[in-house]
Amino acid sequence: MGISKWILLFVTTLLFVSPSFVRFSYGALSSNGFSDIPKKLLDYAKRQELVDWMVGVRRKIHENPELGYEEFETSKLIREELDKMGIKYKYPVAVTGVVGFIGTGEPPFVAIRADMDALPMQEMVEWEHKSKVPGKMHACGHDAHVTMLLGAAKILKEHLEKLKVGCFIVACHELGECIKILSFTGESFQGTVVLVFQPAEEGGGGAMRIIDAGVLENVKAIFGLHVSPDIPVGQVASRPGPLLAGSGFFEAVISGKGGHAAIPQHSIDPILAASNVIVVTVAKFQGGGAFNVIPDSVTIGGTFRAFSKESFMQLKKRIEEVITGQAAVQRCSAAVTFQENGKAFFPPTVNDKDLHEYFQIVAGDMIGNQKVSIMQPLMGSEDFSFYQEVMPGNFFFLGMKNETLGKLESVHTPYFTVNEDALPYGAALHASLALRYLLDFQPKISSPEGKHHDEL
Numbered sequence: 001m002g003i004s005k006w007i008l009l010f011v012t013t014l015l016f017v018s019p020s021f022v023r024f025s026y027g028a029l030s031s032n033g034f035s036d037i038p039k040k041l042l043d044y045a046k047r048q049e050l051v052d053w054m055v056g057v058r059r060k061i062h063e064n065p066e067l068g069y070e071e072f073e074t075s076k077l078i079r080e081e082l083d084k085m086g087i088k089y090k091y092p093v094a095v096t097g098v099v100g101f102i103g104t105g106e107p108p109f110v111a112i113r114a115d116m117d118a119l120p121m122q123e124m125v126e127w128e129h130k131s132k133v134p135g136k137m138h139a140c141g142h143d144a145h146v147t148m149l150l151g152a153a154k155i156l157k158e159h160l161e162k163l164k165v166g167c168f169i170v171a172c173h174e175l176g177e178c179i180k181i182l183s184f185t186g187e188s189f190q191g192t193v194v195l196v197f198q199p200a201e202e203g204g205g206g207a208m209r210i211i212d213a214g215v216l217e218n219v220k221a222i223f224g225l226h227v228s229p230d231i232p233v234g235q236v237a238s239r240p241g242p243l244l245a246g247s248g249f250f251e252a253v254i255s256g257k258g259g260h261a262a263i264p265q266h267s268i269d270p271i272l273a274a275s276n277v278i279v280v281t282v283a284k285f286q287g288g289g290a291f292n293v294i295p296d297s298v299t300i301g302g303t304f305r306a307f308s309k310e311s312f313m314q315l316k317k318r319i320e321e322v323i324t325g326q327a328a329v330q331r332c333s334a335a336v337t338f339q340e341n342g343k344a345f346f347p348p349t350v351n352d353k354d355l356h357e358y359f360q361i362v363a364g365d366m367i368g369n370q371k372v373s374i375m376q377p378l379m380g381s382e383d384f385s386f387y388q389e390v391m392p393g394n395f396f397f398l399g400m401k402n403e404t405l406g407k408l409e410s411v412h413t414p415y416f417t418v419n420e421d422a423l424p425y426g427a428a429l430h431a432s433l434a435l436r437y438l439l440d441f442q443p444k445i446s447s448p449e450g451k452h453h454d455e456l
């Protein structure tokens with residue numbers, strides 16, 4: 001019996017005998033035989049062939065940005081790539097969404113998610129793969145998100161399918177062959193990774209519609225990421241508990257009585273009223289159309305954010321009170337609505353504490369613990385939060401910053417760019433989080449002791 005077999009015996013004993021090997025026993029996680037996997041998957045993701053393919057996919061999506069629920073070409077591209085990989089999927093889910101499945105089709109189920117939609121803004125970056133659609137741009141990096149999820153699909157398809165044949169991953173040995181699979185016992189791996197390509201993240205509530213479609217029932221955990229221009233490439237950041245704010249939209253129509261601007265005393269000026277009701281962020285302010293006409297009404301709209309549902313609901317109540325109250329002071333009336341064009345409220349993005357700890361372990365195994373940081377909560381919001389309302393989820397930020405390449409512009413600006421060097425990290429993180437989850441949380445196998453020892 002060679003030394004590797006002794007290690008194997010030790011690992012299998014740990015896996016199958018240890019009564020503590022149930023969900024979230026971190027002692028076992030940090031010391032089990034799977035800790036090499038993330039690093040190996042990163043090596044795999046950094047192969048030139050895979051990188052070139054990801055860069056190509058990302059640029060193609062970047063050139064053809066599509067808004068929420070209109071991601072028809074993006075969705076088609078995703079399905080074509082999944083077809084090429086031989087990955088089964090459901091389509092359409094939530095209009096343009098695609099939900100793929102890799103693995104045995106049995107539990108445990110773990111999901112990894114990417115959003116697909118672009119923003120209604122004009123790209124100002126002059127480069128070869130600039131948006132070809134006037135007034136639309138991937139200014140939030142969702143083109144990179146889709147690409148990294150497809151990259152993860154490719155990695156997982158390569159490595160997970162091998163687990164079907166009564167084999168079990170034990171460790172990674174050879175470079176080139178990422179994961180060495182040692183066959184023993186008749187016990188087979190089971191588990192399924194669910195790939196969620198979601199439409200309409202930018203205020204359209206795509207996540208909610210994916211959940212409503214019922215495709216995620218039985219999913220035990222979900223992971224999502226967002227590219228960040230402020231975190232160095234090769235690093236990630238997240239936090240347990242609230243990470244991003246909940247957000248809502250409101251619109252208010254403030255009505256008075258219009259008239260000639262030279263005789264304001266005969267009007268009830270809604271502009272005056274509207275300028276007194278500015279609470280939180282008012283990003284939209286539409287009044288009259290002429291220099292000398294006081295309009296009948298003014299429409300204002302904006303967004304409001306909070307880190308808990310309670311403060312969010314309180315804020316919503318206050319906005320309505322302040323607007324109607326202040327409008328009344330100027331003898332105007334106000335009608336406040338909170339859902340414009342079907343735009344939904346986003347709950348705050350709250351990371352499950354256990355899953356965040358799990359994320360730290362897996363990411364740390366890949367890039368080193370010092371590159372996995374805890375960040376402050378941000379006022380931005382994410383509809384990933386809808387998933388977290390129905391299952392444990394962990395959302396994290398993936399670094400793109402590289403000082404030698406210069407400063408990166410913020411998301412939602414016309415000069416936003418993606419550092420494509422981040423793509424292998426995102427793909428490998430998605431793949432590792434999902435694969436390790438399935439391996440670490442295999443249903444407890446009640447194999448009679450000695451059975452697997454025979455094989456050795």
Ligand SMILES: *[C@@H]1O[C@H](CO)[C@@H](O)[C@H](O)[C@H]1NC(C)=O
Binds near residue numbers: 234403405
């Ligand atoms: C940053 O960019 C430089 C120049 O392209 C490159 O040599 C270096 O590897 C990059 N750093 C990382 C961490 O990707």
Ligand SMILES: [Zn+2]
Binds near residue numbers: 140202411412
């Ligand atoms: Zn965005």
Ligand SMILES: [Zn+2]
Binds near residue numbers: 201
């Ligand atoms: Zn985004």
